[in-house]
Amino acid sequence: MASTFGQLFRITTWGESHGGGVGVVVDGCPPKLKLTEADIQPELNRRRPGQSKITSRRREPDVVQILSGTFEGKTIGSPICLWVKNEDARPDAYLEMKEKFRPSHADYTYFAKYGIRNWQGGGRASARETIGRVAAGAIAKKILRERFGVETLAYVKQVQNISADIDPDKARLKDVESNIVRCPDKTAAEKMIALIDEMRRAGDTVGGIVEGIARGVPAGWGEPVFDKLGADLAKAMMSLPASKGFEIGSGFDSIWMTGREHNDAFRARNKNVFTTTNFSGGIQGGISNGQTIFFRVAFKPVATVMHEQDTVDVRLANTKLKARGRHDPCVLPRAVPMVEAMTALVLADHALRQKAQCG
Amino acid sequence: MASTFGQLFRITTWGESHGGGVGVVVDGCPPKLKLTEADIQPELNRRRPGQSKITSRRREPDVVQILSGTFEGKTIGSPICLWVKNEDARPDAYLEMKEKFRPSHADYTYFAKYGIRNWQGGGRASARETIGRVAAGAIAKKILRERFGVETLAYVKQVQNISADIDPDKARLKDVESNIVRCPDKTAAEKMIALIDEMRRAGDTVGGIVEGIARGVPAGWGEPVFDKLGADLAKAMMSLPASKGFEIGSGFDSIWMTGREHNDAFRARNKNVFTTTNFSGGIQGGISNGQTIFFRVAFKPVATVMHEQDTVDVRLANTKLKARGRHDPCVLPRAVPMVEAMTALVLADHALRQKAQCG
């Protein structure tokens, strides 16, 4: 069950970096939603490498094809299978990886688990797997927008020591997409781009923080106890490659406040309830309270660097390894559509769950 | 499905703060494990209020009873139902809560979701629900220890600005339990206790960080893609009451390093693979690599404070509310057994999953 996410709006991704391609099956999508490849492709374009000088220079066109689940441009309630062919297959670029485990990659752990591994470019652990998530997320975003009036968005909040100033209640997609690092604070964005480009030239990598938000979620989504909205978002984000931390609302900084300071006072105006602060991040007791949901995800500096490193080989002897070719100096700009996709998948699932039990 | 956690070692908690009690059904437990109430009660004693001057003064004996699943002191492979009666029922203490939503509690969101709520002491959102988790976790810990040689542990790492110095590879349960705040760094522990006690007298609350660890996990546990070990731990921890953040290994601090600095070099000695650093926190690509697993959970200052606060009532009119009676100035000492329990539940589940597919 490792490859399935969600209870009612449920996705199953499949595919490795090398082989017939990668894809996803979306099961449980409501019927009569207008859907063609044109609804999905733009999100994949945001995710793919080779978009700009600060992402991997690999060229992956990543053209999506709908294999099932629609009829005359609409969903019919059947599982939707989306497929993206693999194109960039250059096994010789990976020959050394056949013999050696890359540090801080999944090579060794997959081998320990399965006793076999696809050593070509990461196999199942490749970031190409997220194509399925982003494609499915495009459908979830459409449902949320058209059926529930919910908007999901993400942006780069911090790159190493460069932090941006962004109001979750006001951030706009247009501003996020206005620069190649996907940070709506233009001043910070310029510094971030410069830093990443410097890292690229140094053959090194850098990490940072993506902030995800959801606006318009009505009070009442999410489940008590285990499937809390924040818990499901945490799992979703921590399942993304290179993520190391998750925090919601006040997050780790909540510990610097006392309870009196941290509590979000309720107020009502015209029978509408709101809170005067939003340290809760829009979720209380696992359930949305109608305020903007916002959270942050820490992404480590990615592991592929252009320098020789200590490691072991498949015979468990000590050796050294140096990556060849192209590397991705910072995962953050491409992580933005992934965070949006996972946010939308969690929310679409809970929207349906709410309808089922309380609708 | 909100009340079920785990795929193969699967628990379902039930019960509210007021009513017939709280409990859990554990399904999928391997047979022939020695198990009596004496294996479970000590963990509940660590969780319950009234243990010390720095936790809630409520008196809840929380005596566990095994209703099913064992025979002559051993598990038989059937679901194990554990039950703890409610004792501390004083509905009049909650009468004001019938009319008013407590700020930063789940009162309002539950009402928005269900259109009805058990207003006596939190109902399903009460921390009493974690009794079921801790009881089930005691079983998971026993399996991990006896069948897999895995040890799980947690401790208080930080209270507001007081941070402890603890080595995850060396921390011992004995030291954790040596003081009432459950911090194995004695110097820090004293300061923490003083701070919490001060908060208690001020009618206020304070938050902090619990660190959880697992030692002896073999390489190969965890699943690629969605059910990554770190993702499942994140969900488990973010489903605990008052948690606001989760980070694994280097966590949020990973963003201050470059990829070259952050990568954990592999080395081998006598065919044993290890890493020279452990920024990965024992997990790579979602799968354990044989090193110590460690992570941190941020808990906000709990919401019940002894001061009047702004809020709204059930008719959605603005009002004020002041809690009565006893409050819990810091959730951290009692969160320690909860974090251990959830860690053990995640690992026991993945131990069985590993056996199923790759055993």
Add this chain to the structure above:
Amino acid sequence: MASTFGQLFRITTWGESHGGGVGVVVDGCPPKLKLTEADIQPELNRRRPGQSKITSRRREPDVVQILSGTFEGKTIGSPICLWVKNEDARPDAYLEMKEKFRPSHADYTYFAKYGIRNWQGGGRASARETIGRVAAGAIAKKILRERFGVETLAYVKQVQNISADIDPDKARLKDVESNIVRCPDKTAAEKMIALIDEMRRAGDTVGGIVEGIARGVPAGWGEPVFDKLGADLAKAMMSLPASKGFEIGSGFDSIWMTGREHNDAFRARNKNVFTTTNFSGGIQGGISNGQTIFFRVAFKPVATVMHEQDTVDVRLANTKLKARGRHDPCVLPRAVPMVEAMTALVLADHALRQKAQCG
């Protein structure tokens, strides 16, 4: 996951014939449903032994207690835990079973599976487990009736060679309950009772067929492919103790007709669609078509007979075994509420699933 049934209206049963009792946790029940023990106890009374001369003479009062999930007489959306204490504990009656496997019981297979077994009266394989199902089914029936206008019913259709003449569109609960064998055809009922009583006196047992029906199910419930309404009903019924066969609509007799004869012609009157025959049994392509759903379940003669039989002991040596005390000459009258319960559980689950995806 052996002990959980349903996706959205989801039950988990627990308990053995001997020990602290048997019960069930119902998760996913919609809120604000009026519910007290008085809604559940009558169904347990229909299920329990000792009701009449033709069922087991064992005396099990089977008093149900709601431990969680309701507040002031209404469901609140939380898991509902129902508990029935065990009373009839006479381990000495089972001492011989400690050493010997009863033929056509689950003694041997449980031992082969788990390497341990509760030899007192069947343990987990006891029909007492169905208490949890019947109790949960009472809630499902209430929801179906009050929220969806759906009625579920079952009755004894055949005992050995005595077959009853009953119209699924017209059968009434009142007539089912008018005699101790639960067959609304009074003439057949008398003969059935005589036959069962004869078997009882002979220390032998007899099987037969229970027919289950659901009326008022709107067109559109059920899922394509795997979770077809008929497939879920089949699983539900074949999970009942002693069941050996399931057929829906025309069932096995469909093979005597040609396609032309078997097809149910659609007709419409005032925009209402109906079929002129109902060989489909109310389900087409796995989804309800608005006609009465009806199906039959074959129950074998139960295995406990008052005669010496060949078997093996726990050391795998050949031996003989003769049951002592009381036996149940025919499971059918008590299987009726079980079939009703499982029918209601399947339908309530699909009612919520329909709301989730298409509501």
Add this chain to the structure above:
Amino acid sequence: MASTFGQLFRITTWGESHGGGVGVVVDGCPPKLKLTEADIQPELNRRRPGQSKITSRRREPDVVQILSGTFEGKTIGSPICLWVKNEDARPDAYLEMKEKFRPSHADYTYFAKYGIRNWQGGGRASARETIGRVAAGAIAKKILRERFGVETLAYVKQVQNISADIDPDKARLKDVESNIVRCPDKTAAEKMIALIDEMRRAGDTVGGIVEGIARGVPAGWGEPVFDKLGADLAKAMMSLPASKGFEIGSGFDSIWMTGREHNDAFRARNKNVFTTTNFSGGIQGGISNGQTIFFRVAFKPVATVMHEQDTVDVRLANTKLKARGRHDPCVLPRAVPMVEAMTALVLADHALRQKAQCG
């Protein structure tokens, strides 16, 4: 979740009769199993139309392609996506179906459920969906054979009034495949073929019974309570198109015996336990007892006949409909590989479940 089957060896089928194709994702397959298209294609060849004069004359080559989950001819533990392109797209043949609901097909119920339907040849309800099941079943069969020594087989037992004489303990694949109706009793097979051919010429259809068996299953597979081996087999079989009934072991005929006659006596020889009869069909209390598992599935005469029939149109007005082109006079020969596939899927799943909890 309608499109997923299995807990640990888990498949998700996707695709409609018209569109990009049909397929399946197999998740949870153990690693290091040799697997290429050549392991799967023969089973699809047994399933496809156009094999002989007594099946549909439609020509569907049904060439399978492995899109993911293998590397250098072996499984790697990742999800295996299998894809079969649609070829036989002739939408004009279905134009009348756009306006009218075919009797005893799923046209009306899908429309009632989703408010939209793919009217081209059945859409999701088409028997083409079973391609995914049969392809996945080929993998399950290979695992059962190579890792567990279990053999699965099915054959036509009865066509209308022509019943075959076959011993489940001795039936061989070779004999099943020796004739076009897939009945190892050659005398009966000839009569069956003549009858089906007669039906074909009359533009009518005929039903019958497929018997499925599993040999070599060790004692101990299956779960108590809900996921009984017989219950899971029942669901699997009742989820196949056109199935109307399921019975295991003595099945419906068990009602003609008394308990004394029906019980299977245990005997032991050299510490091996066996039963002297096998009315239980190899399963007791839901768990395998080491004897041959056998069961029967009733398939109705399929609904497409070459005669005008009463029905309603999409405006809910009465009308008439006559199918055009080719029809399948009997589903049984092609149902045989489907029954085998579903049997193997159920058993592979339970094999892994047994390893997880009791291995």
